[in-house]
Amino acid sequence: MAESPKITIDNVEYDYDTLSDRHKQIIGNMKYASDRMSELNMKLNQYQAAMLTYKRMLEQANNDTSQDNA
Numbered sequence: 275m276a277e278s279p280k281i282t283i284d285n286v287e288y289d290y291d292t293l294s295d296r297h298k299q300i301i302g303n304m305k306y307a308s309d310r311m312s313e314l315n316m317k318l319n320q321y322q323a324a325m326l327t328y329k330r331m332l333e334q335a336n337n338d339t340s341q342d343n344a
Contacts, residue, residue, distance in 0.1 A: 278291035281301060293301070 281288045
């Protein structure tokens with residue numbers, strides 16, 4: 275017989291099959307929130323990379339302008 279899946283939250287292990295429907299709903303909501311947070315973190319990292327690229331482009335444009343004026 276297969277063992278029931280275990281879920282660990284804040285160092286507390288839960289046996290998923292023995293949880294009430296309410297507990298399962300709460301855990302599902304927690305997973306949803308965690309997934310959305312991961313997506314937002316990924317987007318934030320992408321925007322931070324874009325900002326770094328724009329900064330470098332601005333610096334390069336300034337260097338090009340300085341060389342044109344020399």
